[in-house]
Amino acid sequence: MKRHDFISQRGFTLIEAIIVILLTGVLAAIAAKFISRPIEQYLELNRRADLTEIANSAVRRMSRDLHLALSNGVRQAGPTCVEFLMTTEGGRYRAGTPGNIMQFDSTSGTQFDVIGPLSSAPVTGDFIVVYNLGIPGADAFEASYRGIVDGTGTSVNSIKLSTPIQNPIESPAKRFFVLSGASPAVTFNCQGAGVDANGNGTGRLYRLSNYAIAGAQASCPTLPANTTTPLLAENVASCSFAYTSGVIERSAVLSIRLGLRKAGESVTLYQDVNINNVP
Numbered sequence: 572m573k574r575h576d577f578i579s580q581r582g583f584t585l586i587e588a589i590i591v592i593l594l595t596g597v598l599a600a601i602a603a604k605f606i607s608r609p610i611e612q613y614l615e616l617n618r619r620a621d622l623t624e625i626a627n628s629a630v631r632r633m634s635r636d637l638h639l640a641l642s643n644g645v646r647q648a649g650p651t652c653v654e655f656l657m658t659t660e661g662g663r664y665r666a667g668t669p670g671n672i673m674q675f676d677s678t679s680g681t682q683f684d685v686i687g688p689l690s691s692a693p694v695t696g697d698f699i700v701v702y703n704l705g706i707p708g709a710d711a712f713e714a715s716y717r718g719i720v721d722g723t724g725t726s727v728n729s730i731k732l733s734t735p736i737q738n739p740i741e742s743p744a745k746r747f748f749v750l751s752g753a754s755p756a757v758t759f760n761c762q763g764a765g766v767d768a769n770g771n772g773t774g775r776l777y778r779l780s781n782y783a784i785a786g787a788q789a790s791c792p793t794l795p796a797n798t799t800t801p802l803l804a805e806n807v808a809s810c811s812f813a814y815t816s817g818v819i820e821r822s823a824v825l826s827i828r829l830g831l832r833k834a835g836e837s838v839t840l841y842q843d844v845n846i847n848n849v850p
Contacts, residue, residue, distance in 0.1 A: 622806070622831045622838040629776055629803040630827055633759055634844045636778075637825055641748055642850040643705030645814055645823065646712070652760040652791035653812040653825060656700075656711055656784070660689050660749035664701070666741070671729060673701070673747070675738045680721065680731070686745070688727040695722030696752030699732060702742040702850045705816070709739065713786055717750070742850065754780040759803070760791055761810030770835035774807030808832035809839070816848070823848040 636657060637645075644656035664673040665684040673683040693699070699718035703711040711717055715737045724731030757780045764774030777794060778801045794800055809830035816823050823846040830839040 618833055618836040619838060622833055622836060623840075625804050625806075626829050626831050626838050626840045630829060630840055630842050632778070632803060633827060634842065636757055637844045637846055640846050641700060641703055641711060641750065642846075642848050643703050643816070643823075644700075644711055645816070645825065645846060646705075646788055647812060647814050648788040649791045650811045650813065651762070651764070652758055653814060654756060654758040654788060656703075656750055656755055657757050658748045659697070659751050660691065660693065662687060662689050662747060663745045664747050666745050673736075673741075673745075675701075675736055675741065680733055681735055682724060682729060682731040684729050685727065689749075690727070692725050692727045693720045693722070693730060693749050694725075694752070695720060695733075697722075698750040698752060698755055699730065699736060700748045700750060701736055701738050701746070702740055703748075704850060711750075712784055712788075714784075720749075720752070746850070756780070756782065756784050758792065759812070760794070761807060762791075762794055764807045764810045764830075766808050766832055770832060772806035772808035772830070772832040774805075774810060775802055776804040776807055776810060776829065777801065778803055804829065804831060806831050806833045808837060821848060822846060 637655065639657045639659075641656040641658050645653065646655070647653050663686040665686060666672055670684045671682045674681040697720040698711075699720060700711045700716065701718075703709065703716070705711075709716065718732040718736035719734035721731045721733035757778065760777045760779060762775055762777065764772070767773050777798070779792060779794075780801075807829070809828065811828045813826040813828075814823065815826075825844045825846060826841070827844065828839070828841045830837060832838075
């Protein structure tokens with residue numbers, strides 16, 4: 572008779588399978604813990620980088636505009652806003668004959684020559700300002716202290732005014748500045764700054780322009796929620812401006828502090844902007 576050898580075979584028992592599953596789960600949990608933290612750190616880093624880029628862009632834009640501010644043409648109604656008159660051009664006027672000289676006592680308009688051509692000619696409605704000191708009687712926020720350009724007689728070498736400049740004093744350096752007639756003033760305004768329950772900034776930073784110059788600034792403007800005013804930054808947690816006018820012979824300084832917060836991540840930028848304060 573042939574003899575058959577049977578090889579006994581065994582499988583996993585239920586207990587062994589359960590142990591393997593448990594060990595696999597524990598190892599997976601440990602691996603997930605080590606992997607999830609770098610992923611969270613990457614996402615946090617991305618949020619901080621985004622906030623930093625937004626804050627940097629806003630501060631750079633404000634600095635660029637403020638470097639064009641008219642001397643002594645910055646004012647504040649509160650710590651969350653700053654208003655200034657922004658120049659588009661500047662030069663020196665003729666103060667003595669021969670030629671057309673700048674006149675400050677004319678009541679029927681005047682034409683004056685520019686010493687050295689401008690890069691571009693002012694257009695009808697633009698403003699001409701001379702020796703702005705930012706004080707009563709010598710303040711470009713007052714309408715009488717701004718001459719209005721008549722574009723029909725204006726070029727890069729000569730400027731005609733339809734409304735004269737009623738200045739009490741002339742510029743020692745014979746300097747004048749041009750302001751845009753359509754958008755002579757700019758306001759940076761922070762509104763609703765704070766932090767909500769989710770760790771997000773609730774405020775927004777706006778840039779206002781294309782509005783008429785007011786003689787007095789009572790308070791920071793309040794904007795509706797659906798405003799179309801250009802937005803410089805959102806998720807604003809803190810925002811403040813501090814202007815130090817200095818003296819005529821020195822630069823003024825505007826300090827900007829902007830804090831953004833999103834999903835618990837926060838970035839705060841501080842920058843001083845020097846403004847030429849010599850009229």
